[in-house]
Amino acid sequence: MVISKNMEALVAGSSTIRKLFEEGLQLAAEVGAENVYDFSLGNPAAPVPAKVTQAIKDILAENPDSYVHGYMKNAGFDEVRSNVANSLNKKFDMGYGPEDIVMTVGAAGAMNCVFRALLGYEDEVIAFAPYFGEYRSYVANYGGILKVVPAKLDDFDLNVDALDELINEKTKCVIVNNPNNPSGKVYPASTLQKLAELLEKAEKRVGHPIYVIADEPYRELVYDGDEVPYIPSIIKNSIYMYSFSKTLSLPGERIGYMALSKRMDYYEEMIGAMVVANRCLGYINAPSLFQLVVSRCLDVDVDLEFYDKNRKLLYSKLTELGFEVVKPQGAFYLLVKSPYENEEEFVKAAKKNHIILVSTKTFGCPGYVRIAYCVDYKMIERSLPAFEQLAKDCGL
Amino acid sequence: MVISKNMEALVAGSSTIRKLFEEGLQLAAEVGAENVYDFSLGNPAAPVPAKVTQAIKDILAENPDSYVHGYMKNAGFDEVRSNVANSLNKKFDMGYGPEDIVMTVGAAGAMNCVFRALLGYEDEVIAFAPYFGEYRSYVANYGGILKVVPAKLDDFDLNVDALDELINEKTKCVIVNNPNNPSGKVYPASTLQKLAELLEKAEKRVGHPIYVIADEPYRELVYDGDEVPYIPSIIKNSIYMYSFSKTLSLPGERIGYMALSKRMDYYEEMIGAMVVANRCLGYINAPSLFQLVVSRCLDVDVDLEFYDKNRKLLYSKLTELGFEVVKPQGAFYLLVKSPYENEEEFVKAAKKNHIILVSTKTFGCPGYVRIAYCVDYKMIERSLPAFEQLAKDCGL
Numbered sequence: 001m002v003i004s005k006n007m008e009a010l011v012a013g014s015s016t017i018r019k020l021f022e023e024g025l026q027l028a029a030e031v032g033a034e035n036v037y038d039f040s041l042g043n044p045a046a047p048v049p050a051k052v053t054q055a056i057k058d059i060l061a062e063n064p065d066s067y068v069h070g071y072m073k074n075a076g077f078d079e080v081r082s083n084v085a086n087s088l089n090k091k092f093d094m095g096y097g098p099e100d101i102v103m104t105v106g107a108a109g110a111m112n113c114v115f116r117a118l119l120g121y122e123d124e125v126i127a128f129a130p131y132f133g134e135y136r137s138y139v140a141n142y143g144g145i146l147k148v149v150p151a152k153l154d155d156f157d158l159n160v161d162a163l164d165e166l167i168n169e170k171t172k173c174v175i176v177n178n179p180n181n182p183s184g185k186v187y188p189a190s191t192l193q194k195l196a197e198l199l200e201k202a203e204k205r206v207g208h209p210i211y212v213i214a215d216e217p218y219r220e221l222v223y224d225g226d227e228v229p230y231i232p233s234i235i236k237n238s239i240y241m242y243s244f245s246k247t248l249s250l251p252g253e254r255i256g257y258m259a260l261s262k263r264m265d266y267y268e269e270m271i272g273a274m275v276v277a278n279r280c281l282g283y284i285n286a287p288s289l290f291q292l293v294v295s296r297c298l299d300v301d302v303d304l305e306f307y308d309k310n311r312k313l314l315y316s317k318l319t320e321l322g323f324e325v326v327k328p329q330g331a332f333y334l335l336v337k338s339p340y341e342n343e344e345e346f347v348k349a350a351k352k353n354h355i356i357l358v359s360t361k362t363f364g365c366p367g368y369v370r371i372a373y374c375v376d377y378k379m380i381e382r383s384l385p386a387f388e389q390l391a392k393d394c395g396l
Numbered sequence: 397m398v399i400s401k402n403m404e405a406l407v408a409g410s411s412t413i414r415k416l417f418e419e420g421l422q423l424a425a426e427v428g429a430e431n432v433y434d435f436s437l438g439n440p441a442a443p444v445p446a447k448v449t450q451a452i453k454d455i456l457a458e459n460p461d462s463y464v465h466g467y468m469k470n471a472g473f474d475e476v477r478s479n480v481a482n483s484l485n486k487k488f489d490m491g492y493g494p495e496d497i498v499m500t501v502g503a504a505g506a507m508n509c510v511f512r513a514l515l516g517y518e519d520e521v522i523a524f525a526p527y528f529g530e531y532r533s534y535v536a537n538y539g540g541i542l543k544v545v546p547a548k549l550d551d552f553d554l555n556v557d558a559l560d561e562l563i564n565e566k567t568k569c570v571i572v573n574n575p576n577n578p579s580g581k582v583y584p585a586s587t588l589q590k591l592a593e594l595l596e597k598a599e600k601r602v603g604h605p606i607y608v609i610a611d612e613p614y615r616e617l618v619y620d621g622d623e624v625p626y627i628p629s630i631i632k633n634s635i636y637m638y639s640f641s642k643t644l645s646l647p648g649e650r651i652g653y654m655a656l657s658k659r660m661d662y663y664e665e666m667i668g669a670m671v672v673a674n675r676c677l678g679y680i681n682a683p684s685l686f687q688l689v690v691s692r693c694l695d696v697d698v699d700l701e702f703y704d705k706n707r708k709l710l711y712s713k714l715t716e717l718g719f720e721v722v723k724p725q726g727a728f729y730l731l732v733k734s735p736y737e738n739e740e741e742f743v744k745a746a747k748k749n750h751i752i753l754v755s756t757k758t759f760g761c762p763g764y765v766r767i768a769y770c771v772d773y774k775m776i777e778r779s780l781p782a783f784e785q786l787a788k789d790c791g792l
C-alpha cells in the first residue's frame with residue numbers, strides 16, 4: 001500500500017458510489033437508457049440560460065485574449081469581485097466591497113480554502129445531519145475531524161439543541177447548508193437566530209471564533225414563495241459560499257465564490273489566508289473566462305418551474321403510493337423513508353425496477369433514500385409505473 | 397490568531413511576493429506603466445493561438461450545453477482523455493489508454509492530487525534547487541516536508557550525486573521540473589538515466605516506490621533545436637504532469653492533466669487514488685469547456701520565435717554589459733548572478749532603474765535574480781538603457 005492512511009478510507013468510500021454509478025450504466029446497456037430512471041446525481045437538467053452562452057461570445061469579442069485567459073489576482077478579477085459584492089449588497093444590504101470576495105473553483109473550492117486556512121491537525125468541524133457526504137473528505141484533506149449533529153427527524157430542521165455538547169476547544173467551524181442537500185429543508189430565520197445565540201456563548205467558552213460556513217449553492221432553488229434567510233446577516237462569524245453550478249446549470253465549469261464580512265472576528269487575517277489558500281491549494285484562481293461570464297449573469301432568473309413541476313409530481317405520486325416522503329422546500333432533492341429497516345434493501349428493490357436511488361447512510365442519516373429530481377420531467381413520467389411496482393414490492 | 401500554524405508561514409511568505417507586485421504597481425502609477433520593466437511574473441505574453449478561440453466557438457455551436465458545461469467523470473471526459481493519450485503515444489510511444497489520464501486544474505492541481513494521495517503526516521518530498529517555490533506550499537498542504545537538493549552551480553544540471561543522502565523511509569516523491577523554472581536548464585537524458593538508477597537502488601533500500609513527479613508545463617518551450625527527454629520512458633515510477641497555461645497562453649483557465657503509466661508500481665491503486673483526490677480536494681473535475689478546447693488543440697505549434705528573440709536579445713545584451721548570465725535552453729526564464737553578495741541589493745538597484753526582478757532565494761538558490769522574459773519584445777527593447785544604467789550602478 002503506497003497510498004496514505006488518511007486517503008485509504010476515502011478511496012474505499014468512493015468505490016461504493018462509483019459502483020452504484022457503474023451499475024446504473026450497465027443496467028442502461030442491458031435494458032436501454034430510456035428504461036433506467038437514474039435519480040442518483042445532482043447534475044442539473046435545466047437548460048443553461050441563453051444569457052450565459054451570449055456572455056461567452058460577447059466576452060471573447062470585446063476583450064483581448066490576454067485579459068480573458070490570463071492570470072489575474074489570486075482572488076479573482078477586481079471588476080468581477082466588485083459586481084458580486086454589489087449584487088449581494090443589493091439583496092442583503094451587507095456593505096461588501098470587492099476586497100471581501102474571493103472567486104473560487106466552485107463552493108467545494110471555497111470550503112477547501114477555509115479548511116486549509118483554519119484547521120490544524122485533528123481540529124474539528126461540525127455538520128448537521130443529513131449533510132453532503134463530501135464534507136467529510138474536505139475536512140480529512142487537512143487532518144481535521146468531522147463531527148455530526150444527529151438529524152431532527154420530525155421536521156429536518158437544524159438540531160441546534162444537540163449542537164452544544166459537540167463543541168470544544170478544537171471546534172473551528174460549523175457547516176450550514178441551506179437549502180439542505182439531501183432533505184430539501186429550508187432552515188428558517190428563527191432557527192438560525194437560535195444558532196447565533198448558542199455559538200456566541202460557545203465562542204466565549206472556548207475562547208475563539210467558531211465560523212459558520214454558509215454553503216448555499218441552492219439559494220435560489222426555493223419553492224412556494226419561500227425565502228432563504230441570509231446567514232451572514234444573522235450570524236456575525238460566518239463565511240458565505242456560493243456556486244453557480246446549480247442555478248446556471250454549469251457544474252462542470254467549477255465557478256463560485258466566497259464572501260467575508262468585515263464584521264467578523266479576525267477579518268483581515270481571515271481574508272488574507274483565504275486568498276493564499278486559494279493559491280497554495282493549486283486552484284491559483286477561479287477559471288478566468290467563467291469569472292467574467294458569471295459576472296454578467298448575476299441576476300439571471302432561475303427557471304424554478306423546471307424543478308418545481310418535478311417536485312410536485314414526485315411528491316404527490318409517491319405519497320399517493322403510500323411512501324413516507326419529506327416534503328422538500330428547496331434545492332432539488334427529496335427524501336423517502338425506507339419501508340425496510342435497512343434502506344440498502346430499499347435501494348436494491350428500487351434497482352430491480354430500474355430506479356437508481358442513493359441511500360442516505362453517507363449523508364449521516366440512515367433509513368432514507370435520496371431522489372435527485374433535477375432531471376427531465378419526461379423521465380419522471382416514464383418512471384411512475386416503476387414506482388407503482390416498487391410500492392407493491394415493498395408491500396405498500 | 398485563528399489561522400492554523402501550518403498556514404501562518406505560508407501567509408507570511410506570500411506577503412513578500414505580494415509586496416513586490418504592489419510596489420511594481422505603485423511604481424507604474426508614479427512613473428507611467430511604459431517606463432516600468434516588469435520581469436517578475438510567468439504570465440505568457442504570446443498571443444492565444446487562433447485555434448483556441450475557434451475551438452471555443454465550434455464546441456458551443458456543435459454540442460448541447462448540458463454536455464459542454466455539465467458534470468462528467470471526475471477524471472475528465474473520456475474522449476478528451478483518449479485524445480490526450482493518443483497524442484502522448486504518438487510522441488513518446490508509451491501505450492497510454494484514456495484510463496491512464498486524469499484531466500486536472502492545471503499542473504498545480506495535478507501535483508496537489510499526488511501529494512494528497514501519497515503523503516502522510518511528515519512524509520517527505522524532494523526537490524532539486526533551483527525549484528518553483530510553490531512546491532513548498534503544495535507539500536505543506538498535507539502536512540508533508542519539502543527537502544531540497546542544493547543547486548549544481550557550475551551547469552545547473554540535476555545534482556543527482558547529492559540526492560541519495562536525502563532519501564529515507566519517509567521519502568515519497570522527487571520533483572523534476574524540465575525545462576526548469578527558474579534556470580531555463582533542460583536536463584539531458586544521461587542525467588535522467590543516472591537519476592533512474594539511483595532511485596531504483598534507493599527504492600530497494602527504503603522498501604517502497606519513490607515516484608518522480610515530471611512537472612513539464614514548459615516542455616514545448618525549448619530552443620536551438622534542443623529536445624526535452626520524456627521522463628516516464630526513462631524512469632518507471634514517474635507521474636507525468638502537464639499544463640496548457642504556458643504553451644497555449646491560458647494560465648487563467650486552469651487546465652492541465654496527469655498521465656500514469658501501467659508500468660509503474662501499484663498502478664491500479666495510484667490511478668484510483670488520483671481520481672478520488674481530484675474530487676475530494678474540491679476540484680471535482682477540470683473545467684469542462686476547456687477540457688474540450690485543449691482536446692482540439694493538442695498539436696498546435698507553439699510560436700517559439702516569440703520567446704526566442706527575447707531570450708537572445710536579453711542574453712547577448714546582459715552578457716555584453718558584464719552580467720554573468722545562465723544561458724537558458726528552455727522555458728522563458730533567465731538567471732542573472734547578483735553582482736552583490738546579497739541579491740536583495742541587486743533587486744533594489746534594479747528597482748531604482750524601474751526594472752522588477754525576483755530574487756532566487758524563494759527558489760532555494762540565493763545569489764541570483766530571475767528574469768521572466770515571457771513579455772513583449774518592445775518592453776525589452778525599452779528596458780535596455782535601464783539595464784545599462786544598472787550595470788554602471790553595479791560597477792560593471
